[in-house]
Amino acid sequence: NDFIDNLQLGANTNGSNVMLGGDGRNNQILLALWKAKSIKEHDIENEVIFYVIEEPEAHLHPHQQRKLADYLISELPGQTIISSHSPQIAVNFEPGSVIRLLDRAGHTVAASEGCSKDISDGWEGMSYRMSILPAESFFSNGVFLIEGPSEVLFYHSLAENLNIDLDYLNISLVSVDGISFKIYVAILDALEIPWVMRTDNDISKLKDQDKWQYSGINRCLDIAGLEKFEHSDIQIVPIDTLTSGDWQTVSEEINKCGVYLSKVDLETDLVGELSAPILNALGKKNDQGAIEYLQKKKALRMRELLKDIKTDLHKLNAGELIKPLNHLVKIIRGE
Template sequence: MQLRRLRIRSFRNFRDLVIDPFPTPTVIVGENGAGKSNLLHALRLVLDPDLPDRRRELLSEDIHDGSPTLAEGAEVTVEIELCGFEDDPDARSELDGAIVSVDPLTARLTYLFRPKQSAALLLGEEEEAQPLTPNDYEWTIFGGTDPSNSMLGAKKYAALSVLPALRDAESDFARPDRSPLTRLLRELPPSQTSIDKTLEAIRNAREDLGRDSNVQRVADLIRARVTTMAGPRLNLDPSLAFIGRDEDLLRSIRLFIDPSAARGVDRTSTGTANVLYLGLLLEWLGLRRGALNGEDTLLAVEEPEAHLHPTLQRHLFAHLLAQSNRLLLTTHSPHIAAVTPLPSLVLLLDGVAGSEARVMSSDLLTAPERVDLQRYLNVNRAELLFAQGVVLVEGIAETYVLPALARSAGFNLDAHGIVVASIDGTDFAPYAKLLGPSGFNRPFSVLTDGDAVDTENKEKYRRELGLKRALDLLTVLADADTADTYEEALGVLQEQNLPGTGGSRMGRKDLVTTAAGFGIFVGPDTLETDLAPLLGKEMKATFNELANGRRRRENFAKAVDQVSAGSSTAPQRDAIVSRIERDPVSKGRFAQRLATHVEQLDLPTQIRKLLSVSAEQAVSQADLLGLPGCGPLLALLDDLRRRYENLPLVPTLEETSGSFPGEQGTST
């Protein structure tokens, strides 16, 4: 049996949350406050047989802020649909009254919290109307679509077991009534022959101990003391013996972490104890599912990463999530998210009317795209699932330079949860699908090289590869008319040769502006040459620190100066890139060192110099896009800062009044 669909209305974070389909296994991720724990509690209202009934009686704080209040006649529902029990006669019998579909066979259970009938009638009479209290409410769990079809017993079969985030595994192991080892031994108890032999040995040992002189003396001392205190009328004759019942045998078995049974669980780390606890519980649940009349339990674990080393997190949960089990996790760990199959991810987001859930549809990505993205998240940047904003870039150089440029303007990307993620290539479309409106719906931008070159007639389509990438993204993010218009203009553009004296093709600026409106920022050439007009001085200083030889340094400085001067030719731009790519520099190493210089820069002042504007004049995104080389990159940072700090990248004096130079808008 598995959970197929979930709907929560008017409960805590959720005004009307629908997760359909509900994946199995499930990993729920989201920022703090998005409602991960509240979602688990909503499931407990329907399915957890161990949840006391008094906790199903909701309070005012359990009602969603945008819904009618408890005083106004609130109604809360948690509706789940279950499937996968066609071959289980007991389940079909138990859930017979809850069937809502036969293809596939699906049962619906609903927790309903609402005013009692008498209170509801009173609420409707205006002259007698008065605020309702919790005492005016009732709850039920019903099957199918009829609230009168009470099915309170169904939760004993289709059950949910929750391990809280702040569990104390060591303490639970020490208490037989809470230890998963005790549960496991009850499912696989020792044979009766072994029990009888052990009890007989215990009885013999007990008699031997009871005949010990010191034990008898202790019993005599107790008897004498009590008689002296209370007199002979109390009729008390104490003795000492040693218990040895069947149940006591199981409860007395303890788990040790070494073959010699010398070191108990309390002698290991908290993380190891949690792994043992989870392993025993999963084994017990597996046995229960296979037992006659056993429960088909869904196990939910809150924040299982607690106390676990990142490497162990990845290995352990890669194994567990690959199993055919009914496991549900909530997590903040990018290491667990990284090994989670994409279809198993549920992303909770804060929405205008309450928390929303995003699940990847089965047809969103092609099979190769899904495999590639899964590998990317596993190896590189699963953090983008937790980010407030994402900037997708081609390579590692941008991941060094962009945050440094932002900091030099007083804008801290990390403080706003913005992740700069390299995809190590140029195929951005699958990432746009995953993060876009039809996927997880996360705010994201793209920065890509323009790669504007001249080619033979038969390869004209390759003349503006950056703008072609933007077209691929527009087919995902924009309407069909916008994409078609863009494609037509791009075709015209690609017919032109690059100006022999440098510069760009006629009409290119319009296409760059259109793409920027959808968060796609296309540079003219490649990162290093695009930065030269803005960071020429810093680039030369960086190269001098990394490269040996006076001639090499002079040639690099000459190439930077030529590109910084304005319109440059392809050979001049190639001279910069070729020198950076030679050993012992490399693009990544160069960008890493360049970032150190960039952070010391007063970026707003530098930009104003390029634009020849004063500190009183506003600088728009269009102004930045028009800058040679670095314009799209700066326009991207401007777009981010306006969204997250409501400030432009280059604020006026009025907008930065009260801030220290270089710290405008800095968030901590």
């Protein structure tokens, strides 16, 4: 113990003393020595060793955090209990071994009463798409699930212009990028993390059949636990759900669950709520021309547009686009 406690690290290059590194690197070396000492002192074949490590990511850049996580998983014998705030650490562990601690009425509790199979099943559904961004959700007070990178750009800009501090509120904007919203919802529910979502009002034709399905509406109804729409025998487009009243009827029910449905998609809805500034910024004569322009090279053109309409985004403070974000903020604030 005296050897470990009093150890001082140093290095020598060409006969000259040099600094070995920062606190993070030193901690890694000390951890390796501590592990070696533990193995020497205990009979690892007949004893169970518990390693309890607090925030091992301290002072390490992301690459070293991932390398350290791999070391902790593969090299430490026995049971390891780690507390961490690092997505780089969390993403390397089996999802079923991750426990989220949260405050409830002044007490610390474990989501889903500890390790949850729902988290493992959900992560398996993500397959190779698992990344640091979804892992960030482990540490969020609330998650806003959205379609893709255009929505991420838009809602970051909208929140900034409406003085909604996403980082202060610990809100993550997560782009599902083609993964089922339902997979994310299952994981977030298992972690007891509040969420809202906004998805496109997709309509699609069934293969080899003269039927059209309400893909967007049924996606929302399914997540909200409500009965889905039957397929349509006549060709329909998203705007038909507005004129028929279906969009309004469905929205009134699913919004209660934090589920929000676009009237069409982000580009169409944005032009609908902020037509004049967008037409002026893009030099287009009508809404349809602006929509078609934005729907091509979506993220790139959305980024360019947001620069030009930044001073007008505050006008969206009472429309449909801001509703899901306001909903999540109210949940986090306990309103």
